[in-house]
């Protein structure tokens with residue numbers, strides 16, 4: 001495996017203007033922070049319509065502590081971005097002319113597409129919106145990059161591990177044929193196909209990233225890794241379907257961002273376009289996740305349930321290609337990454353509780 005020191009990437013990112021479409025979300029703001037630290041210029045274009053302040057403030061199902069905690073998470077995203085000099089434009093990427101204005105103003109050299117309903121469950125509830133947020137926004141990005149391939153050297157598309165569908169063995173790699181199921185995974189797969197078509201037909205430099213089951217500070221997407229901690233903190237049981245034997249390749253956001261930064265810095269030309277699994281690279285059970293919550297929040301209640309019939313079958317995404325080509329080296333197993341995140345959550349929740357009680 002090549003050793004490519006992370007710090008050496010700074011020289012490659014210097015002078016790059018990187019536009020993150022849908023970049024105010026969980027992955028986007030973390031990527032923006034890291035790219036800014038690595039010396040790149042960064043702008044976010046986001047209309048804040050998913051997992052946002054307004055949605056959060058007016059959600060009737062939220063209790064006051066959760067609302068306060070999420071507002072704190074979202075506000076801290078913005079303060080950190082501002083402190084790091086990241087610019088943000090409020091722009092609906094479904095509207096070509098609006099996104100076009102951002103492209104004209106910023107003149108990016110790289111574009112990362114992140115806009116989506118970033119949950120297969122939510123996407124199933126609103127298939128039309130899922131299609132628009134993933135694919136209309138992507139169409140606009142590709143159409144704006146197409147006439148500018150001399151200036152924009154790379155378009156990165158955030159796909160998903162769900163494109164693989166149910167795993168046949170323990171591990172998949174990028175040569176495994178995708179068998180996506182459901183609207184979210186199929187829209188991701190269509191997105192990948194579109195991106196590759198624009199590369200072969202119009203010469204765009206492209207990179208496709210397939211992440212899996214992310215967790216980390218300031219996430220409000222309510223995936224299992226976040227829900228479990230909140231349930232532990234609020235006395236609700238952690239439901240373990242089939243005893244919690246389902247497996248996911250849980251990945252700490254810091255590992256994903258390291259991989260993305262490497263893929264952005266090391267991309268030389270349209271010829272080195274590639275698809276990368278960027279995950280921790282070792283699937284773990286839901287029960288193992290729950291055990292860590294129980295250790296950090298001892299009052300946590302674990303409750304077993306029968307396995308759902310249509311539960312997706314997952315496993316490990318091999319990161320060998322990213323290791324070989326990008327020098328990617330995941331650093332955060334569940335024992336350190338998820339523990340650190342849980343600890344952070346407990347503290348953040350306590351702060352939110354005090355604020356909510358003062359109101």
Ligand SMILES: NC(=O)c1ccc[n+]([C@@H]2O[C@H](COP(=O)([O-])OP(=O)(O)OC[C@H]3O[C@@H](n4cnc5c(N)ncnc54)[C@H](O)[C@@H]3O)[C@@H](O)[C@H]2O)c1
Pocket residue numbers: 021022023024025026027028045046047048049050051052091092093094113114115116117118119133137158159160161210211212213214215221
């Ligand atoms: N988080 C994960 O575990 C995970 C795993 C695999 C893939 N992904 C993919 O990575 C990407 C980012 O995920 P995330 O977790 O940061 O999600 P997120 O919901 O936190 O962020 C998505 C962002 O896209 C923005 N957006 C949506 N529609 C838009 C529009 N029309 N114009 C401008 N902005 C718009 C939202 O406002 C939001 O800020 C998504 O494409 C998601 O499908 C995420």
